[in-house]
Amino acid sequence: MKTAIVALLLAASSPLGPAREAYQSGDLPRARIELEALLQPPRLSNPQELAEAHLLLSATLHAQEALPRAEQEAVEGLALNPDAKLDPLLYPPDFIAFVERVNVQHRERITRRAAEHRRPVLLPPPAISAPVLVESRPASRGWYLVPFGVGHFAHGQRSKGAVLAVGQGTTFAVSAVSLGVALSLRGSDGRYSAQDAPTARAFNVSYLVGAYAFAALYAYGVLDGMLSSPPPNPDNP
Secondary structure (H helix, E strand, O other), X not given: OHHHHHHHHHHHHOOOHHHHHHHHOOOHHHHHHHHHHHHOOEOOOOHHHHHHHHHHHHHHHHHOOOHHHHHHHHHHHHHHOXXXXXXXXXXXXXXXXXXXXXXXXXXXXXXXXXXXXXXXXXXXXXXXXXXXXXXXXXXXXXHHHOOOOHHHHHOOOHHHHHHHHHHHHHHHHHHHHHHHHXXXXXXXXXXXXXXXXXHHHHHXXXXXXXXXXXXXXXXXXXXXXXXXXXXXOOOOO
């Protein structure tokens, strides 16, 4: 009982509900008016409902003995839904046989109409937008704070950048290696032995000289970059 009530409610909520109810009650003129209003122009977006509307109109026309038009609507319905199953509780046996005969006799016509329904909609080509020109901006002076000549390279001063990269890299490496060797010569008590003390003293001096040299080159690179005027932009002579 509940299933029947739910089915009735779903049928009533469908756009085809009034037309289906008119057909079942024998009010064929009203069913035809309702269905033609849904199909001309098409107001159903669901292909299953659209196919059912064509078949229901075909049944209405068949009952009114308008057989050529009924045949045309049956072709449209089968083209939209080739696997349509007619409900024997809704459609009479003679109409079901009529649709089966149309399906067999007009198979090529149904196939052609189905292909036309599946034809893709051609969309207009996308508009080609003009390229956006982005103005190049000079590199920030903050790059000069990065060691190893990075700031000079960023501003196009490759010669100074190469000198600073080699000089700072060499002094940093000498300082780091000297510090590592000097620390490795210390004993477990943190002191140098009498034998290693001269060697450790030489490496400590090398570490300090390398560190001061690196600091001097770094300071020179920062000051040179911050105080020098920016190079001319080749795009803006």
